[in-house]
């Protein structure tokens with residue numbers, strides 16, 4: 001596999017391709033249905049091309065390692081607020097996650113609930129479509145409604161509509177202080193009620209998760225403000241018992257890294273991500289537990305259910321089908337994040353779409369990739 | 381003929397075709413352009429919208445969706461061969477869930493009345509265009525509208541979770557819902573901001589938030605816009621994220637002060653910075669902001685000490701457009717620039733203003749670089765509108781030149797369609813038009829908008 005260094009080279013490679021291509025960033029993330037195709041790596045397109053801390057904007061080539069971007073941001077005391085995951089531990093992969101891979105997957109962590117997802121921070125893209133055309137959309141400014149928003153369309157399209165060559169992102173300041181409130185031993189529905197209550201308060205909770213039997217609320221900001229809000233939340237939520245206040249920076253950071261990357265499920269063989277209304281999560285889990293045995297954790301105040309299982313504890317295929325079936329009954333969706341190649345080959349990793357939506361999706365793919373050569377079948 | 385067919389599928393009074401009555405729909409907020417439509421339909425349900433679109437689709441009649449008609453870009457302006465489909469009668473709240481922090485409404489509901497439906501319980505809908513009393517959520521979604529507080533809360537697209545959309549052939553599709561983030565492609569993201577060209581949005585699920593405990597603005601005056609710009613940048617770099625940073629230059633300050641008597645200092649540039657939280661949190665942030673401002677030698681630094689003073693600080697800013705309108709006709713531009721280019725762009729606008737002989741006042745959202753240059757002209761003097769449009773085009777080209785864009789929140793509509801090639805290449809536009817091909821293959825929905833007429837001609841006349 002040769003390392004292409006320029007956008008023009010990527011365009012030429014796609015234009016001249018004689019068969020299907022597998023778009024690769026850092027290759028840390030085998031997503032969706034395995035694609036057997038020639039690899040096309042964008043990792044050679046690397047480097048931050050513009051960073052203006054005073055304007056909260058950063059532009060980088062798609063192959064830029066995430067770590068390089070995070071280092072640059074740290075120097076100016078800023079960060080990617082959407083908290084992209086690093087799934088290398090869970091997936092058992094190695095390599096260097098790239099910003100293009102993050103954008104292609106709309107990868108967003110616990111802070112999504114408060115500040116938005118990767119899509120909400122993506123200001124502009126450059127990409128090469130399936131015909132080898134170079135296309136740009138959006139730009140580097142925070143407000144832009146000039147023409148259609150293809151930026152959102154590209155974000156989360158997993159390289160099936162085009163190979164991203166450059167992305168511009170809005171970044172945010174780092175916070176001065178952070179703290180976590182930990183409530184212990186609540187049952188699951190109670191835990192969701194607590195999180196909904198906290199997220200519906202004026203106290204700006206930036207993380208609300210349940211791991212094991214802990215319910216965790218994160219508060220971030222200026223020192224005085226964090227102390228104040230922690231206090232207010234504790235008295236507002238005292239019905240749920242008393243909470244530990246965790247302010248030690250290292251302990252706090254570790255808690256949220258574990259939630260972000262779901263490291264507690266590193267030993268599991270299959271991992272799913274179910275997006276639901278928080279008020280549906282309890283019923284969803286209880287319904288599933290009647291039929292299958294699996295482990296779970298909650299993020300996004302209950303709006304994100306992580307389900308995990310090991311081979312040997314049950315039929316993973318049946319569990320998968322049931323998860324997607326029930327997610328669709330509740331108008332949500334379920335994606336298989338980790339699973340053997342066999343599992344990902346026989347089953348749809350992405351939630352099957354309603355026929356009317358599937359028709360639009362197919363129509364868009366036919367326009368952006370008329371030959372059907374970009375990660376073909378991956379999202380089906 | 382079309383009128384008969386539409387009357388057959390709708391209740392009495394839902395079709396308006398008398399010329400005296402369709403005249404009310406001949407323009408939107410961009411009133412320099414006018415054209416009465418073929419007829420106007422005012423459905424009350426998604427089912428009726430679907431029936432209307434099926435009829436128009438079969439007869440090949442173009443449809444222009446309309447919310448409240450406040451677009452400043454001519455987005456809702458009719459053409460003589462088109463049916464106006466207005467959703468104003470569809471204004472019910474369908475569901476509210478504080479547990480999930482969402483509200484689902486019919487899209488004819490006005491922006492402000494969405495907050496109105498939840499504020500008794502302490503909640504609000506964040507995007508707040510200045511037109512929020514009048515504009516409908518339908519138009520907000522179509523234009524991806526912003527507001528003064530979007531520096532913190534984002535614009536419409538960041539607060540929209542789901543839609544019911546009717547395609548031109550009458551099919552009804554649900555996209556998204558009460559959960560976060562799409563399973564497949566982010567169709568919601570491309571529908572938001574598509575200016576009524578992909579489908580008619582009839583229902584929407586929106587994110588609602590609990591209101592902050594309080595808010596307080598501080599007013600700062602500076603000797604030059606360079607210094608004000610540097611102050612904005614320093615505030616942002618210091619890690620404070622105000623909910624709003626508004627900027628006014630001297631021409632604007634003078635007019636607003638004469639009109640609203642808000643007690644503004646007469647200086648070259650004025651900033652209004654607002655932060656939110658409890659009193660303690662507000663003090664914490666404002667202390668930092670004031671310290672930064674002092675390093676830039678402000679000619680005035682005034683923190684609101686009461687609700688009354690806060691209202692006075694906002695009064696001038698909020699009446700800016702009205703004040704300008706009292707003394708002149710004006711054209712409001714909406715380009716966005718990287719904030720670092722602010723001093724250069726303001727200087728160039730000053731030069732262009734002299735060159736074209738028309739005054740320009742600047743009032744805008746400084747935190748995100750969304751400019752609103754107001755070009756003053758007199759419509760009664762022959763040729764001034766044309767001069768004004770030419771100057772407007774120059775200023776928008778300048779915005780693009782420095783790395784910005786033609787429109788930050790008002791949309792392209794008819795007003796800026798022919799400037800699109802300044803910002804995009806023909807293949808960039810092809811990719812966008814390809815999206816419309818998928819949703820509306822016959823190009824019947826709001827067809828002559830957004831894209832340069834030449835670029836879309838083949839598709840529209842096919």
Ligand SMILES: Cc1cc2nc3c(=O)[nH]c(=O)nc-3n(C[C@H](O)[C@H](O)[C@H](O)COP(=O)(O)OP(=O)(O)OC[C@H]3O[C@@H](n4cnc5c(N)ncnc54)[C@H](O)[C@@H]3O)c2cc1C
Pocket residue numbers: 408409444445446447448449450451452454455456467487508509510511514515516517518519520521522523524525526527528575576577579580581582701789790826
């Ligand atoms: C005084 C004033 C101040 C303003 N301030 C702001 C501001 O601060 N921020 C801002 O962003 N804008 C502002 N605007 C512009 C305008 O208010 C917004 O663009 C608003 O969102 C338009 O909403 P509307 O309901 O009036 O839509 P309309 O003007 O009726 O239509 C706007 C567009 O939406 C489409 N549309 C309408 N209904 C539907 C539907 N059901 N389905 C699909 N498409 C549809 C139309 O075809 C058209 O393209 C301002 C306007 C005025 C007059």
